Amino acid sequence: MNTTARAASLIIALAALFAIPAPAAEDAALLKDLTSVIALLGLPCGQVVSAQKQSNSDHIAACSNGMRYHVFVNAQGRVVAQKQ
Numbered sequence: 643m644n645t646t647a648r649a650a651s652l653i654i655a656l657a658a659l660f661a662i663p664a665p666a667a668e669d670a671a672l673l674k675d676l677t678s679v680i681a682l683l684g685l686p687c688g689q690v691v692s693a694q695k696q697s698n699s700d701h702i703a704a705c706s707n708g709m710r711y712h713v714f715v716n717a718q719g720r721v722v723a724q725k726q
Contacts (some may be wrong), residue, residue, distance in 0.1 A: 669693075676703045676713055683723050685711065702726065 676690040680703065688706035695701055700714040703723075710726040 672701075676701060679713055679721055680705070680711055680723050683721075685709075685723055685725075687711070 672693055673690045676693055677687065680687040680690065686705075686707060687703075687709055690703045691706050692704045693701045696712075696714070701712075703711045703713050705711070711723040712726055713721065713723045716722050
């Protein structure tokens with residue numbers, strides 16, 4: 643393989659690596675925040691392992707114990723977690 647072909651292979655490999663979405667620090671912080679909110683509300687969860695954003699301040703959280711919660715801010719400005 644010549645130098646040009648090696649460089650092209652390296653570029654393709656790097657492009658593929660960066661195309662794979664990696665969890666961002668803000669995603670980890672969101673999961674931690676949702677875990678804390680659910681725990682503070684006294685609901686069983688363990689740890690939030692994934693979350694789907696519905697809109698701003700509105701998420702569906704999946705817990706390590708299998709529970710799922712709709713976590714959102716209601717009209718009165720309070721954080722609510724409803725079992726799904």
